[in-house]
Amino acid sequence: MTKISTFLALLILGIFFSVTSVQAKATFITIGTGGITGVYYPTGAAIAKMVNKKKKEHKIRAVVESTGGSVFNINAIIAGDIEFGVVQSDRQFQAMNGMAEWKDSGPLTELRAVFSIHPEAVTLVAAADTGIKTIRDLKGKRVNIGNLGSGHRQNAIDALNAAGIDPQQDIQASSSKALDASATLQDQEIDAFFYTVGHPSDAIREATSGTRKVIFIDITDIDKLLHSVPYYTKTSIPVTMYPGAVNEHDIKTFGVKATLVTSADISDDIVYTVTKSIFENFEDFKKLHPTFGALTKKSMLTGLSAPIHPGALKYYKEAGLQ
Numbered sequence: 539m540t541k542i543s544t545f546l547a548l549l550i551l552g553i554f555f556s557v558t559s560v561q562a563k564a565t566f567i568t569i570g571t572g573g574i575t576g577v578y579y580p581t582g583a584a585i586a587k588m589v590n591k592k593k594k595e596h597k598i599r600a601v602v603e604s605t606g607g608s609v610f611n612i613n614a615i616i617a618g619d620i621e622f623g624v625v626q627s628d629r630q631f632q633a634m635n636g637m638a639e640w641k642d643s644g645p646l647t648e649l650r651a652v653f654s655i656h657p658e659a660v661t662l663v664a665a666a667d668t669g670i671k672t673i674r675d676l677k678g679k680r681v682n683i684g685n686l687g688s689g690h691r692q693n694a695i696d697a698l699n700a701a702g703i704d705p706q707q708d709i710q711a712s713s714s715k716a717l718d719a720s721a722t723l724q725d726q727e728i729d730a731f732f733y734t735v736g737h738p739s740d741a742i743r744e745a746t747s748g749t750r751k752v753i754f755i756d757i758t759d760i761d762k763l764l765h766s767v768p769y770y771t772k773t774s775i776p777v778t779m780y781p782g783a784v785n786e787h788d789i790k791t792f793g794v795k796a797t798l799v800t801s802a803d804i805s806d807d808i809v810y811t812v813t814k815s816i817f818e819n820f821e822d823f824k825k826l827h828p829t830f831g832a833l834t835k836k837s838m839l840t841g842l843s844a845p846i847h848p849g850a851l852k853y854y855k856e857a858g859l860q
């Protein structure tokens with residue numbers, strides 16, 4: 539062989555090996571969640587754990603990212619920054635219909651549903667020493683309604699409006715992340731905070747186990763609100779989950795569902811694999827967080843307002859769920 543043909547042979551061999559090694563490399567998918575003391579973060583981790591069980595076979599590897607919450611996740615999916623996100627069912631509906639934060643952008647028609655997960659309750663936590671006993675007592679108080687990327691911010695605004703409180707005029711509203719809310723409450727920097735979250739959650743455990751005693755506030759004047767939108771339902775928070783709170787009875791409020799969403803741009807193969815990984819390891823998945831206890835495969839196909847991604851649909855048809 540001449541020097542040139544040896545060089546060419548090596549070059550071809552090199553290209554061959556680099557192509558095959560690229561083919562063997564895993565495809566990474568990122569799941570956007572919420573603050574690490576919420577339930578989205580462990581939910582994303584549970585989904586990733588199920589997907590990664592067979593990563594050597596399907597070559598898809600899931601990683602989890604802590605984010606500002608539902609609104610951030612939806613926007614990051616549409617921007618192509620992340621592949622999946624855990625988001626509130628009401629925010630899925632609003633994004634699909636160009637409402638709330640998406641009024642100016644119009645409907646996000648690329649958004650796709652995968653499945654729904656645990657129930658989330660709009661949770662209002664107040665420091666007991668403030669004397670706040672009802673939502674109306676929030677007038678004049680320092681209340682964290684949530685960061686801009688969160689799902690719960692709009693729930694807080696809806697709850698306040700339903701109680702005749704103008705969030706801009708009648709309270710001193712702050713916009714911190716839920717991750718910081720319990721520390722700021724304990725440090726006397728705020729009087730109360732809203733968080734739409736599954737129970738039990740570490741964030742609420744932290745808030746109820748500090749030296750400053752806290753009370754959950756019922757949110758009950760909501761019949762008109764619940765009739766005016768399709769995505770809210772009445773729910774309650776079992777008081778036994780938080781022995782540190784001063785409440786004696788379960789807390790009445792309203793809620794939504796956590797859901798997994800993606801974009802129409804994500805391949806059927808990836809979404810099929812993610813869906814199958816959860817449904818075929820269902821009992822293992824349910825053990826990964828107490829809020830998953832009541833889940834059934836059928837219940838995970840409810841509460842979705844975006845079209846179901848064809849990759850997920852393929853699995854649901856195969857499994858006889860659709």
Ligand code: GLU
Pocket residue numbers: 571572573576577578579606607608609625626658687688689690734735736
């Ligand atoms: N529901 C909250 C949100 O959408 C997140 C709750 C959680 O992280 O568990 O921002």
